[in-house]
Amino acid sequence: MKNRGKNNENIFLKNVLSTLLYGALAFLALFALWGAAYVLVGNPLLVPPLKETLSKIGEVLKEKTFYTAYFATLSRVFAAFFISFLPAAALAVAAYFFAPVRKIAAVFVSALRSLPAMAILLMLLVWSTPRKAPVIMAFLSLFPLLYTGILAALFSIDEKYKRVCKVFCVPWYKRVFGMYLPQISPQFLRESAGALAFSVKLVVSAEVVANTYISLGGAIQEAKIYQEMPRMFALTLLAVLTGLFLETLGNIVAVAAERKVR
Numbered sequence: 001m002k003n004r005g006k007n008n009e010n011i012f013l014k015n016v017l018s019t020l021l022y023g024a025l026a027f028l029a030l031f032a033l034w035g036a037a038y039v040l041v042g043n044p045l046l047v048p049p050l051k052e053t054l055s056k057i058g059e060v061l062k063e064k065t066f067y068t069a070y071f072a073t074l075s076r077v078f079a080a081f082f083i084s085f086l087p088a089a090a091l092a093v094a095a096y097f098f099a100p101v102r103k104i105a106a107v108f109v110s111a112l113r114s115l116p117a118m119a120i121l122l123m124l125l126v127w128s129t130p131r132k133a134p135v136i137m138a139f140l141s142l143f144p145l146l147y148t149g150i151l152a153a154l155f156s157i158d159e160k161y162k163r164v165c166k167v168f169c170v171p172w173y174k175r176v177f178g179m180y181l182p183q184i185s186p187q188f189l190r191e192s193a194g195a196l197a198f199s200v201k202l203v204v205s206a207e208v209v210a211n212t213y214i215s216l217g218g219a220i221q222e223a224k225i226y227q228e229m230p231r232m233f234a235l236t237l238l239a240v241l242t243g244l245f246l247e248t249l250g251n252i253v254a255v256a257a258e259r260k261v262r
Contacts, residue, residue, distance in 0.1 A: 048230040056234040073207060073216040077199045080138035088146035096154040109144040121206055130213065134206035138199050149191030153184035186258035193250020197243035204239045
């Protein structure tokens with residue numbers, strides 16, 4: 001038992017380290033592409049050098065207004081995620097148990113996926129406000145993503161566990177908390193981590209178009225208007241780092257959940 005516990009711990013550490021390593025490699029690849037673009041374009045007014053952008057990040061992080069805008073955007077990111085998660089989870093559970101619901105939901109989800117994002121955002125700006133529109137826009141994109149991920153996680157449950165529960169008449173609450181949730185949690189957490197990172201992209205992009213006041217996207221739009229390219233790149237890089245951090249953190253939690261299931 002002691003050796004088994006040690007082996008599980010080693011596997012957990014190995015998975016965590018590999019997650020961090022691949023995240024670092026992805027970021028290095030991004031920096032390499034940036035460097036290549038800087039050399040090819042040859043105009044610092046269009047593509048600023050990395051050193052200047054990193055220096056601008058240091059300046060931005062000293063500004064109090066940045067944190068107000070940053071956390072306003074982060075609150076929209078989490079609001080969009082949780083508003084999307086609840087109905088997506090409910091619909092996925094209903095679709096898992098009832099085939100007619102699954103067939104109807106498939107059409108609805110396909111329709112949401114095919115929505116032209118920018119056109120819908122412009123409509124939302126007429127119907128709503130620049131503060132609410134990014135959240136609604138993110139919801140329309142996250143809902144089908146989370147629904148598909150949760151449904152796939154439910155269908156990944158081993159059939160033999162279901163048969164055992166049926167034979168021994170295991171109560172539904174024990175099935176949910178003792179079988180369903182532990183079985184689907186690793187895959188679900190990975191899907192959620194990706195969706196949360198995607199939510200950062202969606203919300204910031206919508207804020208840029210909507211010119212949302214007091215937001216990361218609004219700050220990027222302001223930097224663009226005044227042609228402050230290093231500042232615009234610095235703010236964009238901070239948004240990318242936020243998404244990468246949230247996804248990496250979610251993947252580590254998923255690895256921990258997978259270790260418990262084993």
